[in-house]
Amino acid sequence: MTQSEPILSARNVVKRYGRVTALDHADFDLYPGEILAVIGDNGAGKSSLIKALSGAIQIDEGEIRLEGNPVRFNSPMAARGAGIETVYQTLALSPALSIADNMFMGREIRRQDLLGRWFKAIDRAAMERIAREKLSELGLMTIQNITQAVETLSGGQRQGVAVARAAAFGSKVVIMDEPTAALGVKESRRVLELIQDVRARGLPIVLISHNMPHVFEVADRIHVHRLGRRLCVIDPKDHSMSDAVAFMTGAKKPPQEATAA
Template sequence: MEPILKARNLVKRYGKVTALDHCDFDLMPGEILAVIGDNGAGKSSLIKAVSGAVIPDEGEVFLEGRKVHFTSPIDARHEGIETVYQTLAMSPALSIADNMFMGREIRKPGFRGKWLRQLDRAEMERIARDKLSELGLMTIQNINQAVETLSGGQRQGVAVARAAAFGSKVIILDEPTAALGVKESRRVLELILDVKSRGIPIILISHNMPHVFEVADRIHVHRLGKRLCVIDPKDYTMSDAVAFMTGAKEPPAQDVAA
């Protein structure tokens, strides 16, 4: 089977620091791929390289077998790749609806939209509210609240809802449950499975081993800037995975990435 998103030989250096060292990456259609690794292993750099947020120094990225060259996250978004960043990428002073539709605003139909370029606030607010209710984030009282007035978990929920609403080919989630409470985490995991059931593959970066082992189909273990191995969560325990990613244990030969 052809991977939907594939990277070969990615290299990214920041000065003398090598964040990605000839790294490979494969995401199969319809799967949830977890990416785990110690702090500083280069997980974020890998994700940024395939989502256009950083331009790799070397290497190639393929989407559906076609070579792509993203120079900005906007390029990746046009191709249907949505990312929820660890920093969430929200403008704190703007409202929830404004943030959800940032960069893809809906304009009013007819004269007012076409010539006065007026935004269709009612429509954007309606969609935003629907998406948030799907996620069970109705503890948010007012869709026109500024994002800075939300709790950390609510912000994360809004960011996830934004990606789920617009991602058509790949959704990348960087630590989506890190700041969430029990209830919200559960809901985000359900949302991840829900998105998967719609046939959209997901890349999940997480430190939370129970969450990873619960939802992931395959686990990409990242270590020292490259892919160490890819394991099936059914074949290994969480302590095995932790041992691989910290280097306490050698990965099994049949799973080592070429």
């Protein structure tokens, strides 16, 4: 899958929290149209890597490039502005607010009339219409009412709302942190299908997961993170799940060609 230039890449990224080094000269590459899984043991620095890419933390050293251009994200807003959407493990939804409010949080649509121009009124009707469209596109219209509070939804539906939000607004990259961790069998299946739907529209996806069957099912390549850096990148067709687990826990040395990638 290395035929083209990476859409999103990182080189020598370092992040320290006081004395703890979370990222130790880590590299990262995401190619257009692929699903890249990121796996690693607890504390390997997966979350820090993802947060660095999505603007939630600022890196101490190194460089992140989007479509070949160096970028520096000071906030999640900045990364979003550049076309990188993230579905956090916590989902980052406001439970008491409606589905439509949540989908448009931080990018509300202003009304076109005087009320909108002079008094900053938001266009509720438009936001609800678009939210409904986006949810139906992803087959999520089991949700009856777009104005219902997110806290009244099931776990899978909430995940669906968060994925739909990212897919609707992500123009370049979608990052998903443990999207199936809190879900049942059926709901996980639905989210995996959603992930493939999103890729089918041409958006590359970074998928962080502990669930090996899910990773091996949907990923095109697997980035193995260990001790704050990229250990290797493997092809799920060439390696087994137990290989992957052995690499990420340090039980087995990765093959030479994989570490060079």
